[in-house]
Amino acid sequence: MTTNLLDFDLHGLQAFCESLGEKRFRAQQLFRWIHQKGESDFDRMTDLAVGFRHKLKQHAFVRGLETISAHTSSDGTIKWLFSVGHGDAVETVYIPESDRGTLCVSSQAGCAVGCRFCSTGHQGFSRNLTSAEITAQLWMAEHLLRQQLGRTDRVISNVVMMGMGEPLQNYAALIPALKTMLDDHGYGLSRRRVTVSTSGVVPMMDRLGQDCPVALAVSLHAPMDALRDVLVPLNVKYPLVELMQASLRYLDHAPRDFITFEYCMLSGVNDQPEHAQLLIDLIARSGPGGQGLSCKLNLIPFNPFPASGLVRSSADAVQRFAQQLQKAGLVTTVRKTRGDDIDAACGQLAGDVVDRTKLAQRKANQRVIPLQLTPS
Numbered sequence: 001m002t003t004n005l006l007d008f009d010l011h012g013l014q015a016f017c018e019s020l021g022e023k024r025f026r027a028q029q030l031f032r033w034i035h036q037k038g039e040s041d042f043d044r045m046t047d048l049a050v051g052f053r054h055k056l057k058q059h060a061f062v063r064g065l066e067t068i069s070a071h072t073s074s075d076g077t078i079k080w081l082f083s084v085g086h087g088d089a090v091e092t093v094y095i096p097e098s099d100r101g102t103l104c105v106s107s108q109a110g111c112a113v114g115c116r117f118c119s120t121g122h123q124g125f126s127r128n129l130t131s132a133e134i135t136a137q138l139w140m141a142e143h144l145l146r147q148q149l150g151r152t153d154r155v156i157s158n159v160v161m162m163g164m165g166e167p168l169q170n171y172a173a174l175i176p177a178l179k180t181m182l183d184d185h186g187y188g189l190s191r192r193r194v195t196v197s198t199s200g201v202v203p204m205m206d207r208l209g210q211d212c213p214v215a216l217a218v219s220l221h222a223p224m225d226a227l228r229d230v231l232v233p234l235n236v237k238y239p240l241v242e243l244m245q246a247s248l249r250y251l252d253h254a255p256r257d258f259i260t261f262e263y264c265m266l267s268g269v270n271d272q273p274e275h276a277q278l279l280i281d282l283i284a285r286s287g288p289g290g291q292g293l294s295c296k297l298n299l300i301p302f303n304p305f306p307a308s309g310l311v312r313s314s315a316d317a318v319q320r321f322a323q324q325l326q327k328a329g330l331v332t333t334v335r336k337t338r339g340d341d342i343d344a345a346c347g348q349l350a351g352d353v354v355d356r357t358k359l360a361q362r363k364a365n366q367r368v369i370p371l372q373l374t375p376s
């Protein structure tokens with residue numbers, strides 16, 4: 001049996017090398033060849049002993065994902081659609097800015113959480129990605145971009161786990177991939193520059209804080225349970241009070257002294273002054289001893305997709321909402337939309353992902369719950 005070495009963090013690769021009868025330190029050289037130089041051909045790893053290379057050729061390989069398409073936007077954003085086999089595809093997006101290069105990485109083919117405003121959630125869940133498939137997105141993007149741009153230094157400085165899927169519902173595969181991103185012999189990214197975004201898988205937020213405390217973004221989207229139950233169905237299991245407590249606990253481990261709350265702006269649904277006030281109140285009572293929780297709000301213009309039945313908040317409504325939060329002392333930014341000319345919402349390119357859980361069908365059979373337009 002042969003193994004894709006992209007599956008391993010350095011610790012895993014050391015164990016693999018030992019299983020081949022090699023010294024652990026060989027793994028470090030091999031890891032650097034793979035991740036720092038982007039090499040997949042063992043014969044070109046010239047400073048590895050010939051006998052070791054021979055064993056590697058027998059027992060291992062290094063393989064990325066098959067590219068279905070790559071689209072470059074006029075603003076330089078690149079969106080790849082990668083096949084992960086059996087009709088499943090995932091999206092990876094590179095967003096260049098003057099001071100950073102950010103890669104948005106997927107963790108699952110589809111997603112079981114089923115957020116109301118999310119194109120991926122609408123398609124249902126197919127399967128978890130392996131560690132190799134998560135890491136391969138960075139491995140491919142980094143080395144393709146270096147080739148395209150004629151660079152030898154690092155192109156991608158930031159990774160956000162905000163692509164398709166709920167990363168904390170694929171925890172076992174996520175952790176080795178995160179460790180590879182952070183490892184100085186891998187991509188050497190700072191913990192502050194690797195962000196996991198979660199819809200609120202409370203127990204796994206605690207585990208992430210213990211195992212690999214990178215920056216955390218929480219998809220909030222509603223300031224009260226009645227509305228969040230509809231927009232982010234996971235809220236029924238982990239309601240706001242538990243989510244806010246877990247966010248507070250995470251601050252003990254977070255590489256920055258704040259949590260980012262993401263808030264997708266939906267016209268007439270969650271963008272009214274009453275919602276802003278409820279959000280201010282929620283954050284104010286969620287910190288230590290009833291003090292404010294240290295956080296940053298990121299307002300996201302909704303990316304409409306045909307079946308959503310939802311409308312993007314107007315620029316004025318977003319500005320008013322942002323100002324109300326800012327006046328209350330909350331650090332608030334509005335996310336710039338990028339790559340608008342290559343498609344719209346995340347998950348649209350991979351729209352024919354196979355829904356083996358039949359989530360889409362189950363949802364169609366469910367009673368339609370009307371969105372609550374005003375806070376209760």
Ligand code: SF4
Pocket residue numbers: 111112113114115118119120121122163164165166199219
């Ligand atoms: S927003 Fe994230 S957690 Fe929610 S359905 Fe989409 S991919 Fe899943």
